[in-house]
Amino acid sequence: MNIDTKRLHIRPFTMNDAEDMHALYILPKVMQPLGMAPAHTSMNQTTELLQRWIDTGIHHAIALRERKDGVESERAIGYIVIKPDSEDKREDTRELGFALHPDWQHRGYMTETVEAVLAYLQKQGIRYVWACCFEQNLSSKSLIERCGFSFQQKGSFFAEGEGIAYPSLEYCMELTCNRGIKIERVTMADAEELLSIYAPYVRDTAISFEYAVPSLDEFQKRIESISSCLPFIKAVQNGEILGYAYAGKFKERKAYDWSVEVTVYVRKDIRRKGVGRLLYGALEKSLRQMGILNMNACIAVPKGDDPYLTNDSYHFHSRMGFVLVGTFHNSGYKFDSWYDMIWMEKIIGAHTNQQEPVKYGAWTID
Numbered sequence: 001m002n003i004d005t006k007r008l009h010i011r012p013f014t015m016n017d018a019e020d021m022h023a024l025y026i027l028p029k030v031m032q033p034l035g036m037a038p039a040h041t042s043m044n045q046t047t048e049l050l051q052r053w054i055d056t057g058i059h060h061a062i063a064l065r066e067r068k069d070g071v072e073s074e075r076a077i078g079y080i081v082i083k084p085d086s087e088d089k090r091e092d093t094r095e096l097g098f099a100l101h102p103d104w105q106h107r108g109y110m111t112e113t114v115e116a117v118l119a120y121l122q123k124q125g126i127r128y129v130w131a132c133c134f135e136q137n138l139s140s141k142s143l144i145e146r147c148g149f150s151f152q153q154k155g156s157f158f159a160e161g162e163g164i165a166y167p168s169l170e171y172c173m174e175l176t177c178n179r180g181i182k183i184e185r186v187t188m189a190d191a192e193e194l195l196s197i198y199a200p201y202v203r204d205t206a207i208s209f210e211y212a213v214p215s216l217d218e219f220q221k222r223i224e225s226i227s228s229c230l231p232f233i234k235a236v237q238n239g240e241i242l243g244y245a246y247a248g249k250f251k252e253r254k255a256y257d258w259s260v261e262v263t264v265y266v267r268k269d270i271r272r273k274g275v276g277r278l279l280y281g282a283l284e285k286s287l288r289q290m291g292i293l294n295m296n297a298c299i300a301v302p303k304g305d306d307p308y309l310t311n312d313s314y315h316f317h318s319r320m321g322f323v324l325v326g327t328f329h330n331s332g333y334k335f336d337s338w339y340d341m342i343w344m345e346k347i348i349g350a351h352t353n354q355q356e357p358v359k360y361g362a363w364t365i366d
Helices: 015-025 043-056 109-123 138-146 188-204 216-227 275-290 312-319
Strands: 008-012 059-068 071-084 093-100 128-134 150-159 164-174 182-185 232-237 240-249 259-266 294-301 323-334 337-347
Touching: 008 109, 015 043, 015 071, 059 109, 071 109, 093 109, 109 138, 128 138, 128 150, 138 164, 138 312, 182 275, 188 216, 188 240, 188 259, 216 232, 216 240, 232 275, 240 275, 259 275, 294 312, 312 337
Parallel strands: 093 128, 259 294
Antiparallel strands: 008 059, 059 071, 071 093, 128 164, 150 164, 182 232, 232 240, 240 259, 294 337, 323 337
């Protein structure tokens, strides 16, 4: 398997990666959460392990691509393992494991890796992907949930290096529903079908703060206005629109040009099937190519059990890499109730002192 992402090369290991992997495996704080303690004390231990990985072929290096003085190079900063199903031996099922050197954590590299591998497995016809972590490994738990896996059950993992069984959390993702889904531009001809997706959110929920479903003419005007400037996209399968997403300007004044507010709506009968993740992934990629740096989301949240609103949107955005940045209290009134609003953000580009202008109106979908 060879996968190139924007920053990484996910590839088979070679013995040239021994030093990079030794730098990972001499760290007790890495080895213990992986169930592989004690840490390595010699290069021989690492080279023997690496040779076994090369022989079995299920471990892949996460290699960071670097350029210095015009010369390109790679360093292995971690690994991802793709194992056959260990329980039922299903051909359509894989299990993921992963590790990243602490110096490179919290920069989005592992999320980038997992999402790329999931896309690869989907193309290979894999239906189910499992991932698990020690119960106390909060970083791995957060990553797995952020990538869209759903919690299935508690289990246990026997750490051979310590001879101890640790409580574990087991997650699964079904990829089948995403087969044949295409991400395309929204056109004016889509307005009626998109409006049918949006209308229940207006009538039956506090997810949208509109009181009345907009007319077809009004909705067509929104499509025209937004898509002339920023991405407005749809997920299509077998000729049917499953959902849509778009970006709007965060504020009108010039200094806000590099920030957008993003929105996604999925047909209510197919929610929790990965369509929103596909749409947001394509939307983010398109925004990056335009030069957008900040994705912002404004989300209504309930204060308790509520027939019109859940915390699903908050959890979805968290899985997509957004972080909470603020709360506005009692700022929306609908269905005789007051709702708080939260703002979440995701930084998708580097902020510099000589920032290139955003390519408004020139957005594309790969």
